[in-house]
Amino acid sequence: MKLCIYFAVHVILMIIESEAGIKSTWHECGCSWEPWRSWSSCTRSCGGGRRQRDREVRVYDKCGHFTDCATNDMGFDFSSCNNVCYNGGTYSIYSCSCRDGWYGSCCQNEIDCGDPGSIQHGQKHGTNYKYAQTVTYTCDKDFNVTHGSTKIKCLSSGYRGYWSDSKPTCTFVNTCQSNPCQNGGTCINGYERYDCQCPSGFSGVNCENDVQPPLVENCSKDKFVYSHLPITKISWPTPNFTDPLGNNVKVTSNYQQNEYDFPWGDFTVQYTALKPSNGLRTECTFNITVRPHQCKALNIPANGYKVCTGWKKDYGLFCLQYCAENYTVERQYDLRQWYVCGTRGQWTTPGFMPNCTDPSMIQNSQFSIPFGEGKVDIQDKFLTSFKSSKFKYFCERFPTECVPENVNVAFNI
Ligand SMILES: *[C@@H]1O[C@H](CO)[C@@H](O)[C@H](O)[C@H]1NC(C)=O
Ligand SMILES: *[C@@H]1O[C@H](CO)[C@@H](O)[C@H](O)[C@H]1NC(C)=O
Ligand SMILES: *[C@@H]1O[C@H](CO)[C@@H](O)[C@H](O)[C@H]1NC(C)=O
Ligand SMILES: *[C@@H]1O[C@H](CO)[C@@H](O)[C@H](O)[C@H]1NC(C)=O
Numbered sequence: 418m419k420l421c422i423y424f425a426v427h428v429i430l431m432i433i434e435s436e437a438g439i440k441s442t443w444h445e446c447g448c449s450w451e452p453w454r455s456w457s458s459c460t461r462s463c464g465g466g467r468r469q470r471d472r473e474v475r476v477y478d479k480c481g482h483f484t485d486c487a488t489n490d491m492g493f494d495f496s497s498c499n500n501v502c503y504n505g506g507t508y509s510i511y512s513c514s515c516r517d518g519w520y521g522s523c524c525q526n527e528i529d530c531g532d533p534g535s536i537q538h539g540q541k542h543g544t545n546y547k548y549a550q551t552v553t554y555t556c557d558k559d560f561n562v563t564h565g566s567t568k569i570k571c572l573s574s575g576y577r578g579y580w581s582d583s584k585p586t587c588t589f590v591n592t593c594q595s596n597p598c599q600n601g602g603t604c605i606n607g608y609e610r611y612d613c614q615c616p617s618g619f620s621g622v623n624c625e626n627d628v629q630p631p632l633v634e635n636c637s638k639d640k641f642v643y644s645h646l647p648i649t650k651i652s653w654p655t656p657n658f659t660d661p662l663g664n665n666v667k668v669t670s671n672y673q674q675n676e677y678d679f680p681w682g683d684f685t686v687q688y689t690a691l692k693p694s695n696g697l698r699t700e701c702t703f704n705i706t707v708r709p710h711q712c713k714a715l716n717i718p719a720n721g722y723k724v725c726t727g728w729k730k731d732y733g734l735f736c737l738q739y740c741a742e743n744y745t746v747e748r749q750y751d752l753r754q755w756y757v758c759g760t761r762g763q764w765t766t767p768g769f770m771p772n773c774t775d776p777s778m779i780q781n782s783q784f785s786i787p788f789g790e791g792k793v794d795i796q797d798k799f800l801t802s803f804k805s806s807k808f809k810y811f812c813e814r815f816p817t818e819c820v821p822e823n824v825n826v827a828f829n830i
């Protein structure tokens with residue numbers, strides 16, 4: 418009876434422990450097992466190991482050879498052990514998930530980026546190279562950071578530590594220390610270089626080149642002079658050439674002095690200043706135009722023609738009056754009279770062309786133009802008269818322009 422109670426207790430225990438592993442013959446054959454033996458040692462000291470224990474399954478020999486009244490695994494038991502993680506790591510299913518900065522199966526190792534090293538021309542500050550630590554750098558005097566970063570931080574990727582940035586490069590910046598800019602140039606520090614801002618007149622890396630041409634003052638403007646004299650003395654201010662840098666300046670001109678006796682005409686005065694020290698030149702050039710005085714426009718006579726020279730009009734103007742056929746001028750006028758715009762800006766007397774009138778008083782018929790005569794005939798007739806007049810020099814002086822086409826004909830008929 419006592420046995421049966423023992424047995425029943427065991428059955429209950431067994432059912433609780435592992436009903437599945439029991440064979441159907443278990444009850445009949447009086448299977449039982451011994452208590453568990455002690456646990457084996459843990460496979461790992463941390464981070465989740467495994468251990469096991471076993472027990473024997475006993476068989477009463479009442480039914481003979483019942484060696485398999487329980488499945489084999491009923492004799493074994495496993496459990497995890499040492500499921501500890503260090504440094505705040507979290508255990509889960511035989512492994513540790515570590516906090517940032519730690520690694521290893523038990524999070525026992527701290528991430529270390531290692532010494533980032535020193536730099537040239539600068540100092541490193543900080544000696545902790547572990548995860549999340551920072552190291553700073555400073556450059557020596559006269560050196561500035563060009564690459565990398567002055568503050569770097571240890572970061573991690575998995576169990577590998579790396580620095581957030583490359584360490585800085587310290588570059589020499591007090592490049593103007595040697596005062597490289599010449600001739601008053603302003604030096605600007607740069608990274609292992611300098612720039613010279615040159616004052617006007619100088620160029621080059623070190624402002625060593627004199628590129629200042631001579632400066633000119635009092636260069637005359639163009640002159641336009643009316644004169645009644647065939648020769649006119651005209652003067653102008655002498656241009657003053659200087660080099661602001663004080664070098665010698667050599668001046669040449671096409672006129673010896675700052676005045677000259679000019680005839681009517683167009684002239685160019687030119688001064689050239691050469692600075693021999695750099696070969697640069699500056700010119701002062703201006704035109705002088707000398708003209709006889711101009712006259713008011715002459716009237717066109719009624720029933721007649723005003724015929725004038727049409728070339729070089731600003732040097733002089735020579736006109737004749739013609740009357741239409743059967744017209745003439747009053748007795749006190751003479752159609753052979755030349756109208757000349759004189760050098761004083763006045764027409765010669767009478768200063769106007771009288772109207773052609775009064776058909777009954779024809780007396781200068783040789784100047785009357787037969788009706789129907791064309792412009793070309795008038796131009797030819799005029800030029801013939803002009804070339805035999807005392808003003809023919811005006812034709813001889815400008816032979817290519819003294820042609821019929823350049824004779825102006827205006828009429829009022
Ligand atoms: C170098 O750094 C200093 C201080 O920040 C600054 O004043 C200077 O302009 C820098 N030099 C150059 C060449 O950038
Ligand atoms: C320019 O001309 C004016 C008038 O002739 C004179 O007073 C002045 O001194 C001249 N300047 C120079 C630089 O020669
Ligand atoms: C030209 O100008 C300079 C400075 O303005 C003066 O010293 C010099 O006398 C001047 N020369 C002439 C010819 O006017
Ligand atoms: C001077 O006259 C010439 C010819 O008429 C002209 O080509 C030139 O531009 C003039 N120069 C100046 C400075 O006015």
Ligand SMILES: *[C@@H]1O[C@H](CO)[C@@H](O)[C@H](O)[C@H]1NC(C)=O
Pocket residue numbers: 742743788
């Ligand atoms: C000019 O007068 C003459 C003689 O009186 C006459 O024959 C001729 O037709 C006149 N001419 C004109 C254009 O009137």
Ligand SMILES: *[C@@H]1O[C@H](CO)[C@@H](O)[C@H](O)[C@H]1NC(C)=O
Pocket residue numbers: 719770771772
């Ligand atoms: C010539 O005739 C015009 C009208 O055709 C007249 O206005 C002018 O005053 C006259 N000239 C003379 C000098 O008589």
